[in-house]
Amino acid sequence: MRAVRLGVALSFVSATALAQPTAGAPPEPTPPEQPAPPDVVAPVVTPPAIPAKKIIIVGKVINAFGKPVRGAVLTIEGSPTIAPAKTDKFGAYRIDDVPVGSTIVVDHEGYQTGLGTATGAAMDDIVLL
Numbered sequence: 001m002r003a004v005r006l007g008v009a010l011s012f013v014s015a016t017a018l019a020q021p022t023a024g025a026p027p028e029p030t031p032p033e034q035p036a037p038p039d040v041v042a043p044v045v046t047p048p049a050i051p052a053k054k055i056i057i058v059g060k061v062i063n064a065f066g067k068p069v070r071g072a073v074l075t076i077e078g079s080p081t082i083a084p085a086k087t088d089k090f091g092a093y094r095i096d097d098v099p100v101g102s103t104i105v106v107d108h109e110g111y112q113t114g115l116g117t118a119t120g121a122a123m124d125d126i127v128l129l
Contacts, residue, residue, distance in 0.1 A: 052099035059123030072108040
């Protein structure tokens with residue numbers, strides 16, 4: 001049996017060399033640049049605010065003994081456009097256009113500040129201590 005020797009020549013080429021055009025070959029055409037897509041901004045739509053239901057509140061301010069407190073000043077917290085009210089000699093008051101759920105602040109010299117919540121037109125008595 002005879003042994004036959006086969007000669008094989010291998011050469012290695014880097015990937016960078018493959019990407020470069022060979023000498024004398026026309027350059028490959030460059031693809032046209034695509035314009036960047038415009039920024040798409042969705043409009044922000046805010047639904048109109050639903051105004052709070054407004055009521056007229058009436059009630060009385062009394063002391064711990066159930067006696068009317070004359071001259072107590074009532075304000076609506078967070079609503080500077082609503083004019084303060086003052087109690088009469090019977091401790092009675094009336095405030096128009098009060099948003100439902102508002103806090104009523106009651107002040108009078110010699111008493112601790114009283115608080116109430118506007119839940120309906122007829123208010124429970126507000127007791128100052």
